[in-house]
Structures are given as C-alpha cells and as structure tokens.
Amino acid sequence: MPRLQSGVWKHFTPAIIDGRETVMCNYCSKTYTKNATKMQMHLDKCKEYSQQQSPGPDGSSSASIPVPSFSFLPSSSPGGQFLIDSVDQRSQAYADESLARAVYATSSPLTLTDNIYWKRFFSVLRPAYCPPTREALSSHLLDCEYDRVQSQVHEAVGKADSVTIMCSGWSNIKETGTIIYVVATPVPLFYKCTKTKEQTHVSTFIAEELKDIINEVGPQKVFAVVTDDAPEMMAAWAQVEEAFPHISAIGCTACSVQQLFDDVVAQPSMKALCRRAEQVVRYVRERKRLAGTFRCWQTTRNHPANGTTLVLPHSSDWTGVCNMFSSLLEGQTALQDMAVSPTLDIEASFRATVQDATFWKGLSSSQNLLYLIGNYVNYMKREDTALSGVVDMFSQLRYHIGALLSGSVLHSTEQKAVMAMLDRCQEFCVKPxxxxxxxxxxxxxxxxxxxxxxxxxxxxxxxxxxxxxxxxxxxxxxxxxxxxxxxxxxxxxxxxxxxxxxxxxxxxxxxxxxxxxxxxxxxxxxxxxxTGACEGLQSRFRNTQVHGSLSADRVQKLLAVQANLNLLEPSDCEFAPLESEEDKKVSFQSETQ
Known part of the structure; x- marks a missing residue:
C-alpha cells in the first residue's frame, strides 16, 4: 500500500455529487470517494501531478497547485477553469516564520495548524501554502524565534542605563519546580528559569544564579535585585550585596502586604467570623427553596441587594473573603426577613446568626479592614507603581489600620499582633x-x-x-x-x-x-x-506544563518567546522582504494555465 503523505488533502477539492461527499483531483479533475488512501494512490499515478512536481528551470522545487476558479478567487479569463498558485521554498519559510510568531505572541495552541478549519482558511488564503505542523512549531521554528527574541532582549539590556534583576518562585517551588528570573530595563523581560532539585544550601544556589545573571547583564548597570519573601531568597541577599556592594537586594512589597492580609485573616477572631459567614452562605445556597426565595425577595420586596449572589471564598487571592463578606452585607435585609418568615423552615442556628447584630457589625468592620489591605496589594501590583511610593504607602497603611482595628472583631491581643506584623512587613519592604x-x-x-x-x-x-x-x-x-x-x-x-x-x-x-x-x-x-512580572510568568508556566507535552527546555523557550514578543517593539527588519527585487517579482505569483 502506498505511503500516505500528510499533505495529500490539499491536492483535492471537496465536492458533493448525488448527495455523496467526493473529492476532485486538482490536476486531472477525476473524482473519487473521500478516502485518503485512494487519493494517495491516485496521486502516485497521476501524470499531471507528476509534471507539476518537476523542478523548475532555476532548479527550485516550488509547489504549484492548480485549483478551481471560485467566485472569490481570480481566474485567467471568463472561460478559464484553473488558477496556478505557487509558493517557493523561501516564501514558504518566510510564511512559516510569520505564522509561528503570531502563534507564539498570542499564546495560541501549537496544534492550531492541525485543525481542519484553520487548514481550510489557509487553503482559501493561499492554496499552495502548507502551514507548519505542531512538531515544526515546537522544534526548529521555536528555536529560531527564541534565538531572534533573545537577541532582542540582549540588545534592549545593552541599551538600558539601569537594570533590575527580579526573581521569584522558591516560595512555591514544590508546585512548579521552577524559579523565574526577569530583567527589568525597566520593561520586565523574561531572562531565564531554572529547574531546581533538592538543594542542601538553597540560599547559596539562588545567590550564585543571581550573581551569574548580574555578570552576564553587566554589573555596572545593575542597581537592585528584587525577590519574593521566601526565607531562602532573603538569605541570598547578603551574598549578592557582598559580591556587588552597589547593588541593593530588596523584597517584593506586594508579596509582603499579601502575607500581612493572610496573617490578619488567620487571627482566631477573624477565622471564627469567616466560619460563621461561610455557614450562612452555604446554608442558603445548598437549599433550593431558600436560594430561590433569596433571589425572589430581592426583586419583589425592593431590597437593596437586588441582583446579589451569595458567594463562597473560592478565589485564592485576597478578594475571596472580601467578596463573601460583601455579598452577605448586601443581602442582609433579605436574609433577616427570611429568618423571621413563618412560611420558611429555618434552623435555629441560622436564625440566631442572621439576627445577631454583633455578627453584622463584625462583617462590616472586618470588610473595611481587609479591603484596605487588599487594595494596597493591588496598588503595589500595578505596572506604574514606583519604588518611591512604598514609603508613603506604609505611612498611609499604618494610619488607616490603626483607625480600623479598634472597631474590628479582633481582641486587643490580636490587634497588637497585627501591628507587630505590620512592623515586620515594613521592615522587610522598606530599605535605604x-x-x-x-x-x-x-x-x-x-x-x-x-x-x-x-x-x-x-x-x-x-x-x-x-x-x-x-x-x-x-x-x-x-x-x-x-x-x-x-x-x-x-x-x-x-x-x-x-x-x-x-x-x-x-x-x-x-x-x-x-x-x-x-x-x-x-x-x-x-x-x-x-516581582509582579515573575508572578505572571509563573502562572503561564503552570498552564503551559498542564496543557502541553513539551520538555522543560521547550517550555522555557516557548514561555520566553510568548512573554517577550509582547513587550519588545517589532523592528522594521522583521517585515523586510527575504528576496531581492528581481526574485520578488516571481516568488509570489498567480499564473493562468
């Protein structure tokens, strides 16, 4: 049996004859049932196909495919039947490069070109063009694009007058197994990632990695190293500052303020409030009649919670708890009306909670406190947040937390503990x-x-x-x-x-x-x-590992290309023609037969 070529389908045009799916050879117009093996056998015997595959006078091996003239394709004449389309090797390579770059820049799946609908689109756009396979997109095309992008990264670093090395990942190393390194020029460019194993001296390992990158980038233009708040990272600071006295090693402010938020939520009084709040939400959501009544009463009784949905703290960031508190406070009137309704079967524990004024006061004050800290987390994650804003941020944070703690559910000892946590957070974040x-x-x-x-x-x-x-x-x-x-x-x-x-x-x-x-x-x-740029890359890294079967080296290259393509300005040379003016006249042509 003849070997089935992967591109056999492009040599045939689909057609419907007497209600049956058939295909027509683009070279001799013979029709066959839709069967890849029979189609391949026909191509092996088709004389017209063989003539089209013979080398041209210049020795090139371009693919020329005659296709039927559709209404949306140009034809040779009013009575013409076919259009000759050809793509030479240089044009094919240039098109492959451009398509691969678009796939990487948009984080599209590498299997995109295997999809039949994309194949048909490319066939309509350019019948003779055969898009690259998934294997090509994940191998030599990726290698070429990675080399090109890394060259641009090094060029951008070379032009920068101030460079910061950002490093994150050790705190969740068991989850990803990877430490991300970013070079900020100040544009945060992905530089490399390291696959780690169990290290005896973790801080030394990280310090050596950082020192190697500093030496590669150029110590004279590196002024700071920013890491997450993992103890191993902090232990590496002294080694970096000893090797390069002019470099300041500092901690990620967003990571530290997020930890402050987590520590406040972990206080016993706050945990007890969160448990009661979650019980109320679950009690309503898990009972169909109560959930329906809650939705109905919001509209029929003109409650201020019109459209509110009770939510559980599923989010892993600070917004989960705050959104739960907010949904309860917005639905307070409806929930309290339900608790005293004679037509609803309500458990005594639920009724006691929603009628407890202390519960609602605690929700309100705690929501204000948590929203305050959480909003500062978001503020520090913004791309336009400046290093100079950290000092002012802690000044405001200290003032507002002090004002809100007195009315919160936290006991006096817990309030002192929160202020001590704030001191440690500021000590970690604010350096000379x-x-x-x-x-x-x-x-x-x-x-x-x-x-x-x-x-x-x-x-x-x-x-x-x-x-x-x-x-x-x-x-x-x-x-x-x-x-x-x-x-x-x-x-x-x-x-x-x-x-x-x-x-x-x-x-x-x-x-x-x-x-x-x-x-x-x-x-x-x-x-x-x-280290916000590193956190975003960590998320991308996890998604790439989960949804793909690429090796660690391929994942790193793909991540580098995806991240940096969208940060580096496209240069004019990317769009320069590959051929000379004379070649260009004949390389992308449509001739009539």
Missing part, C-alpha cells in the same frame, strides 16, 4: 534604597515622612552610587541640596508641575540631565518595587 527613591522623587519633595535614620541611609545610597558611576560625590550631593531646597534649576514652578505628567525617572533624564544628580536619581527611580 526606598528612602533614597522617596527623597529623589519630585512628587514627594518637602514631605516629612522619613525618620532621621532613613534620611542618613538615603544619603549613603546616593553617595555609594555616585562612586559606582564615577561621579564627583561632592557635586552630586550639592546638586541634591539644590533639588531639596528648590534652588537653581528647580527654582521655577513649571518644572515642578511637569513631574505630575511623566515618570520620575523620565523627569530626571529629560529636564534635569545637566545636573550631576540626574544619573543617580534616574537609575534608582527605575527600580520596580515588586
């Missing part, structure tokens, strides 16, 4: 580099938030970096004095109002580049305060 960023951000000039110790530590950072950048320390500090006193360049009001419309680093580079302090300030103010 944060104080320096705060003092150098024009939006914060004149605000008295820092302690004397923090101000002195900021001076040390500025002096240290001025030496690293081969700047005159005296001139740099003199420039800093004029900036703080709003003298010299900073005397007018216009320059200060402009800082509200651009980032702080751009403000220093664009308007204050003549000042000795500019290089130090712009470098510090480009440092991101979180």
């Amino acid at each position: 580099i944060h104080a320096a960023a705060y003092m150098l951000d024009p939006k914060h000039v004149g605000q008295q938030t820092l302690s004397g110790e923090q101000i002195n530590s900021a001076y040390y950072v500025i002096s240290n970096l001025s030496h690293h950048l081969n700047l005159d320390e005296g001139k740099v500090l003199g420039s800093f004095a004029r900036f703080s006193a709003k003298q010299g360049l900073w005397k007018g009001g216009g320059i200060w109002s402009s800082c509200q419309h651009v980032s702080a680093s751009t403000w220093w580079k664009g308007l204050c580049s003549s000042e000795p302090l500019s290089a130090v300030a712009s470098a510090i103010l480009q440092i991101p305060p979180t």
